Amino acid sequence: MSKKDLKLKIDEFSSAVGSFKGVEIEIGRIYDDSWEEPMGPTPFPSVGTLRNWDRKLLDRYKPFYMPFCDLCCLCTFGKCDLTGDKRGACGITMAAQQSRIVLLACCIGASTHCAHARHMLDHLMEEFGREAPIEVALNTNVEAPNIRLVCGIKPNTLRDLEDALDYVETQLVQLVAAAHTGQEGDNIDFESKAFHAGMLDHVAMEVADIEQITTLGMPKGIPDAPMTELGFGCIDPNKAVIMCIGHNVLPSVDIIDYLMENDLFGEVEIGGLCCTAHDNSRYNTRAKVIGPISWQLRYLRSGIPDLIVVDEQCIRTDILIEAKKLGVPVIATSEKSMLGLPNRTHDPPDNIVADLVEGKAPGALIIEPKKVGEVAVKTVLGVAPTRKDYKPLSGDDIQEMAEHCRNCEECVRACPNNLPIMEAVQQAAEGNFELLGDIYPACVGCGRCESACPENMPLITFFNKGAEERIANEKFPMRVGRGAVQDVEIREVGRGIVFGEIPGVVALVGCANYPKGGIDVAKIAEEFLNRRFIVVATGCAAMDLAMIRDEEGQNLYERYPGNFDAGGLINIGSCVSNAHITGAAIKIANIFAKRPLRANYEEIADYVYNRVGAVGVAWGAMSQKAASIASGCWRLGIPVVVGPHGAKYRRNLLGRKEKDEDWMTYDARTGEEVYTGPVPEHLFYAAETAEEAIVMIAKLVMRPNDTTKGRAVKLSHYIDLHKKYYGTMPDDLQYFVRREADIPFTMKNEILEYLKEKGWVEDKIAIPDPTLLDRMVRRRE
Amino acid sequence: MAARMIPGQTAEIAGPKKAFVIPKPEVAASLIKRAKRPLLVVGSKAVETQTMDGDLIDTAIRLHNTGRLQVVATAHIVGEFMKRGAEGIHSMQMMNLGDRLRDPDWRGLDGEGAYDLVAFAGTLYYLEWLVESGLKSFAQDLTTISLSRSYQPNANWSLGTMKADKWKEVIDVIVKSITEDN
Incomplete structure (x- = not known):
């Protein structure tokens, strides 16, 4: 279907009925249903x-x-x-x-x-x-x-x-x-x-x-979509680096276009965080993917970017403060996230570039993507040389700061995962950065620890220091x-x-x-x-x-x-x-x-x-x-x-597998309501550990329509994974084995014995043409 | 006991109804002993939580052996109990357990009837916080106790926040008190 607006404007028209001037007729939409x-x-x-x-x-x-x-x-x-x-x-x-x-x-x-x-x-x-x-x-x-x-x-x-x-x-x-x-x-x-x-x-x-x-x-x-590079290590720090953060690809596309048109990819690196990075790489594989957006603080603290371009969604709302620490400007590109910056959309590009390069303004709001492309590239080429001497905190700096730790544990209490940050800082005060490095891969990058620290320690930077070698090798x-x-x-x-x-x-x-x-x-x-x-x-x-x-x-x-x-x-x-x-x-x-x-x-x-x-x-x-x-x-x-x-x-949205009455399903062939077992058992489920999640995923793929062969395949994975991660047989197989043929062949004796103990009855669980909709029943018996 | 009513995570404060801080370990033991059908929930952090017995798995086994309470392992950690030769430890995931505990008609892990007291230990702090929040509002007849090292405001009773060494001593006293009366 396509819909079209119809607009008819008659400046002057004479007929037997009369004369008309300046008549306008508008019809909202015409439906062309093909x-x-x-x-x-x-x-x-x-x-x-x-x-x-x-x-x-x-x-x-x-x-x-x-x-x-x-x-x-x-x-x-x-x-x-x-x-x-x-x-x-x-x-x-x-x-x-x-x-x-x-x-x-x-x-x-x-x-x-x-x-x-x-x-x-x-x-x-x-x-x-x-x-x-x-x-x-x-x-x-x-x-x-x-x-x-x-x-x-x-x-x-x-x-x-x-x-x-x-x-x-x-x-x-x-x-x-x-x-x-x-x-x-x-x-x-x-x-x-x-x-x-x-x-x-x-x-x-x-x-x-x-x-x-x-x-x-x-x-x-296309299944064989091209490969791109991902990770800290894929960024060439010898080039001027633009870091694009967010989810809306349009401003980045114009940056890439400007780089291509002016043959500047040899001098400028464009790296992205999160979905802007995904979509940049879908647009042009020369754009690098640095990593997930929640780690943006980590990536910013690396000191890599010479210019930050933000579009929308999940960007840090304190990005201007972070950028100031690095001495780099920010270009905001969306009305949804203007960050208090002056709107320079209608200013001449070179004026904006001059202000940003000279540090007269911390950033600019530019709503027009094409202008973002030109301004971003010119700005980064101007800013990068001024940052050649930028050095993140040294080990000595960190050790000295860590010595001021008050042992208050506020960093640990602020951490979503209660990571042992205080202990790591205490070790850093002794010159040992190993635990800081261990925290790095587990850290979600929220920065709440820094906010809580009464000594204002830049803890995310500390973790980066601890993981320096790892970071350099992050290239996938x-x-x-x-x-x-x-x-x-x-x-x-x-x-x-x-x-x-x-x-x-x-x-x-x-x-x-x-x-x-x-x-x-x-x-x-x-x-x-x-x-x-x-x-x-x-x-x-x-x-x-x-x-x-x-x-x-x-x-x-x-x-x-x-x-x-x-x-x-x-x-x-x-x-x-x-x-x-x-x-x-x-x-x-x-x-x-x-x-x-x-x-x-x-x-x-x-x-x-x-x-x-x-x-x-x-x-x-x-x-x-x-x-x-x-x-x-x-x-x-x-x-x-x-x-x-x-x-x-x-x-959570949870099923109760033991309540047979909850798992009644119509057989579309007969209209009969039959028991089909608790499949899938839950609709929304939070797992405590990855191991629990893996086993639950294997269970949640079961469906009433599975053939016996299909159910046997699914059960074999569920049982095998349960044994692998729980160290035991599942204790709920009686809800999922419908008939003996469902049992994976190699596990038959073991499972039959288990089912016997549970009082399992073959064919209690039906294999209908399943539907929850009464109107889908084809014939009633 | 020098325990404090500050939550284990800064922002995880609770509303008007907050847990009582257990004034001394014997009170926690007494609450558990007086319960008709107590359940100990052992979470996924138990292996990395050190106690006087070794870790929290060892302590839970010691409690289980008293026969005074049932033990359920959440997540995938029941295997840890089995490796150490413990028998009769139940396994149920935290969400499934929370969902059933709020159901007054649930007959328990052994099918013998509803629990009247549930104690939590070795859990992810925020996950216990959330499940106890659900139980606070939707299982008001159930008594919940947090044996966590950090104050859990949504339980009925919580040990409160204390240093790791102090917490080990407190847990040991609780277990001894339950064991000795056996």
């Missing part, structure tokens, strides 16, 4: 349209609330104590308040992606034209599965994407309004609204990535984000995934708020790659899993291919590329199973939930965006595992 698929039941769903589906899921996966705050302080009646069964002045309960905050978090996350998409779309339509045809992936007809599924439109041009964004924006306003005092009062309805926000987020992300793939020449779903290859999964790949693996013969799809996404460093992400990825799961990755997680090497010096990107197939490791791309992961699940239902896609959300989600063994893993989830991305997965029936810090999202 998509032959009939419209499904839920085009552009409103806040309550999919409520029944949400409630089916939330009946099974009841929220376990863990209030992060016992109070509500959102209106002037408050603060209100909501502990226990108390109610606030407006009548709200603790459960409703927690889910209300979840909703707000998801709205912030979805709005952020939507605003990002809108900013890019406005700019790109101006540059490439509103009617520029969209091109997402090779060998692909279903170009926008989320947009097709949710909105019921088939976008052909950039202009069509605007319709999807208009819808998302309208819905987000409704959702935020629901959080006002005296609106929604039921916790489950708040949860349903959070699901809605998550679904909207995936539409917005899809728009954002389609725009940039289409117009900026990013890889179009990373396959750049390839974008969407091709339709042709879905056709090839759809059967294996749906029947369980490919044991599952594990999506490693999200931020870097890890309990024990990024190595856990690589460990999780490697475990499942070795077992021939499909592993997809985006964002910070896609970077972190690159940062380990095997004995032969190869990292995971070098060892595993980039195609969407068993044993493939696929870097999908940046945060907004997450939409391609849900998109792949949707396409399995549509392309492999031929389920109608258009505005048919419930049926597709029901299919994914019951048949597609996909699990999202956000081991270091930190942001509101991570919350809304996860929420979009939940509504689509995809469980999500987070690390222990993810419990701070205030609630």
